[in-house]
Amino acid sequence: MPVTTIADHDIHVDAEGFMTEYDEWNQQLGAALAAQIGIEMTPEHWKVVDFLRTDYKDQGETATLRRVSTVGGLPTKQLFVLFPKKPAKKMAYVAGLPKPRGCV
Amino acid sequence: MTTIESAPLVPSFDAEETDRKLAIICSKGNLDMAYPGLILANAALGEGVETHLFFTFWGFDMINKKTMGDLKFTMLGNTATHMPQGLGGLPGMTSMATRQMKKAIADLDVPEVPEFLQQIADSGGHLWACRMSADMQHLEKEDLYDEVEDIISASDFIEKTEGAQMLFI
Structure with missing residues (x-):
């Protein structure tokens, strides 16, 4: 499994660059990951990331967009504004989680 | 095997910035034929597409306010259920099959058609x-789903x- 260095953190990632070790993530790293994909974190972004991390811990699976809106209470429209174009994958990346596997 | 990358390995979300477009024609009003288009869309x-x-045609049932929440699934004419075809014609079978399919869809946390x-x-x-x-159906815009x-x-x-890219379902 590749190791890559982002903002002085050595992290384990998959072939695409998604983090594979839940515990290697911290907030400072999250902000650095966001910067890598052109996103500047705001409190609204952190709300999404916090939900994803907590939900992953409970469920063992990355939440889909639908779950973030129905369970996390963060509207779909807003997710597309915060993480443009590919919200589900971008959110997962910043949160240091695998891509969501669900279809919906 | 562990390798150390010199440049950080980051997913290329926007690298393949395209003007890709998808058009889906929904022509069926059965519950089971409503979902493929919705899921792909x-x-x-x-x-980002x-x-x-x-x-x-029958796909109008998916956006007609009167029918969109009440699409049905029938075993009749569908050999993929692997049940005797005669069974599908018995009274109540379509509503039972519909109920079961709706439950299976809801269990996967996939929303109903309007949602x-x-x-x-x-x-x-x-x-x-x-x-x-x-x-043909004498419907106006206000009869259709607001979106x-x-x-x-x-x-x-x-x-x-x-x-x-065009899909006909």
């Missing part, structure tokens, strides 16, 4: 209704989706 939107859905259309609209998807189907942008002719739809 939702997936495409999540990948501009997506248009055109509802025509799914809302999710697609919230994700930036475009919903269009077919002019001829509206005329339907307009009732348009087939040629208008073709014009709007220039360059799109």
